[in-house]
Amino acid sequence: MRITITDWIHKVLENYISLGDLCIDATMGKGNDTLFLCQQTGRTGEVSAFDIQEAALKFTKEKLEKHGMTAELILDGHEHMGNYFQSETVQCIMFNLGYLPGGDHHLATKAETSIQAFEEGFSLLKPGGIMSICIYSGGDSGFEERDQVLEYLKTLDDKKYFVVRQDFPNKANHPPMPIFILKL
Numbered sequence: 001m002r003i004t005i006t007d008w009i010h011k012v013l014e015n016y017i018s019l020g021d022l023c024i025d026a027t028m029g030k031g032n033d034t035l036f037l038c039q040q041t042g043r044t045g046e047v048s049a050f051d052i053q054e055a056a057l058k059f060t061k062e063k064l065e066k067h068g069m070t071a072e073l074i075l076d077g078h079e080h081m082g083n084y085f086q087s088e089t090v091q092c093i094m095f096n097l098g099y100l101p102g103g104d105h106h107l108a109t110k111a112e113t114s115i116q117a118f119e120e121g122f123s124l125l126k127p128g129g130i131m132s133i134c135i136y137s138g139g140d141s142g143f144e145e146r147d148q149v150l151e152y153l154k155t156l157d158d159k160k161y162f163v164v165r166q167d168f169p170n171k172a173n174h175p176p177m178p179i180f181i182l183k184l
Contacts (some may be wrong), residue, residue: 003167005176009132010036012180013092014131017041021091024124025049025071026078026117027109031060033094038069047071048085050078068142078109082123090124096144098136111148118152122161125183135178146177153179160184 010033017023017052024035028049037047049060049071057073064071074084078095095117097109121131137146153163162182168175 005178006032008166009094009134009178010116011032013094013179014040014130016128017092019114020044022046022068022085023048023092024085024090024094025120026081026093026095026121027051027097028060028073029096030056031063033096034060034073035063035067035069038064038067038071038093043066048073048074048081050076050166052077056184077111077113077117079120081117082120085124087123088126091126091129093121093125093129093131095101095126095131095133097133097135097149107146111145111152112151114145115152120182122181125184129183131181131183133181135177135179137174137177143153152179156181 007012017037017040021041022045023037023041025037025047028051032050033045033047041047047180051057052075054075060073068174095114097114118131118133125131133149135149137143137144152167156163162184164180166178
């Protein structure tokens with residue numbers, strides 16, 4: 001049996017998402033997390049997904065249509081998600097930091113806008129809501145972003161946020177690092 005980092009993140013989040021919830025995929029990429037969120041929230045739920053690349057919207061739209069699902073796909077940076085939702089209405093927000101798989105490595109998330117997006121997300125999350133951040137830092141991207149994000153997370157008030165970082169010591173080549181943040 002093989003378990004991917006994405007499988008692991010989805011397994012953790014299943015415990016926090018219910019039918020009818022409002023969820024956000026802050027970095028839709030090829031739509032895997034958007035599809036997962038749609039499956040978890042069901043027909044009564046609402047899923048919105050953000051990306052700055054039209055290719056990501058195309059990939060995600062095709063994936064959702066193939067599975068008979070729908071979501072609101074938004075061509076905008078994740079740091080602007082606060083413009084689309086009311087405060088404390090969102091149950092789950094998912095982030096994958098890095099670049100679009102198979103895409104232009106120069107178009108990657110950056111610490112400055114990612115941290116802005118986390119802050120927007122914290123105001124949108126309901127108490128008891130969860131944010132997942134998967135940091136892809138290997139190869140030619142992400143080490144600087146990873147380090148800045150980890151430093152930022154240290155500043156979060158532990159009376160307001162429960163932060164868990166997971167590492168995979170037996171995985172080679174800078175494996176992705178999942179982080180889960182519960183809003184208390």
